[in-house]
Amino acid sequence: MHTRTIAFLVSSIISAAPAVAAGAADEAVKPFMVDDYDAGQMFNLLGGKTQGYEEAGVKCIPTFTKDPGERHGDSGASLRLDFDVSKGAGFSYYWSTLLAGRKTDVAGKAIELMAFSDLRDYDFLSFWYRDPAGGVIFAIEMHQDTDGDGSYIMGVDKISSVDIAPYIDKLAAGKWQKVEIPLSRFSNINDWSRVLDIVFVFRNGRGLNKGTIFIDDLSFVKYAAR
Numbered sequence: 001m002h003t004r005t006i007a008f009l010v011s012s013i014i015s016a017a018p019a020v021a022a023g024a025a026d027e028a029v030k031p032f033m034v035d036d037y038d039a040g041q042m043f044n045l046l047g048g049k050t051q052g053y054e055e056a057g058v059k060c061i062p063t064f065t066k067d068p069g070e071r072h073g074d075s076g077a078s079l080r081l082d083f084d085v086s087k088g089a090g091f092s093y094y095w096s097t098l099l100a101g102r103k104t105d106v107a108g109k110a111i112e113l114m115a116f117s118d119l120r121d122y123d124f125l126s127f128w129y130r131d132p133a134g135g136v137i138f139a140i141e142m143h144q145d146t147d148g149d150g151s152y153i154m155g156v157d158k159i160s161s162v163d164i165a166p167y168i169d170k171l172a173a174g175k176w177q178k179v180e181i182p183l184s185r186f187s188n189i190n191d192w193s194r195v196l197d198i199v200f201v202f203r204n205g206r207g208l209n210k211g212t213i214f215i216d217d218l219s220f221v222k223y224a225a226r
Contacts, residue, residue: 128215135208167179
C-alpha cells in the first residue's frame with residue numbers, strides 16, 4: 001500500500017453517537033454513518049476524502065450511480081467501483097478517510113482534516129453490497145495511526161486486513177446483501193479512537209481480476225442483542 005499524506009490540523013477526537021433508549025431498536029448505539037454516497041462527492045459524510053487508485057496498469061475507479069437498476073433503495077445514490085487488477089502491480093484499492101471535519105478557507109478551498117472519529121463504542125463494520133457478476137473477492141483494510149501525524153505510513157502505522165469471503169452470501173450474486181464484519185476480526189487494531197481509514201483492496205488472483213461492485217451505507221454499528 002502506498003503512503004498517503006493527510007493534513008492533520010487539530011489533535012481531537014469526535015465522540016461516538018450517544019446510546020438510544022433500551023428497547024427502542026436492535027441497535028444499542030446509533031449507527032456511525034461514514035458515507036451513504038447520496039451526495040455523489042469524493043468526500044464522505046465526515047468530510048473525509050475518498051479516492052480510488054489507478055497506476056501501472058491497475059485501477060479502481062469510484063463513481064456514483066442513481067440508476068434505479070443499480071443503486072440500493074428507492075432514492076439517492078450508491079458507490080460503484082470498477083476495478084481491474086489483471087496487469088501491473090496486481091492490486092488496487094478505494095479508500096475512505098475517517099479523519100473528520102473538512103473545512104474551507106475564505107476562498108472556498110477545502111482544508112483537510114480536523115479530528116479522529118471515536119469508534120470504541122462499536123462492534124461491527126456494516127455496509128450494503130452487490131456483486132452483479134458474482135465471484136468478486138476483496139479485502140477490507142484499516143490503518144491505525146501510531147505516531148500521531150494523522151497519516152498512514154507503511155512500516156510505521158498499524159494495518160489490519162479482513163477477507164470479505166466469509167461474510168458474503170455467494171448464492172446472492174446480483175442481489176443487494178448486508179455485510180457485517182466484527183471489528184474484533186481486525187485484530188491488529190488496538191485503539192479504535194485512532195483509526196485513519198477504511199480501504200477496499202482488490203488483488204490479482206483473489207476472485208475475479210476485473211469487474212464492478214456496488215456499495216452503500218458504509219457505517220459502524222453496535223447491537224443490543226449480540
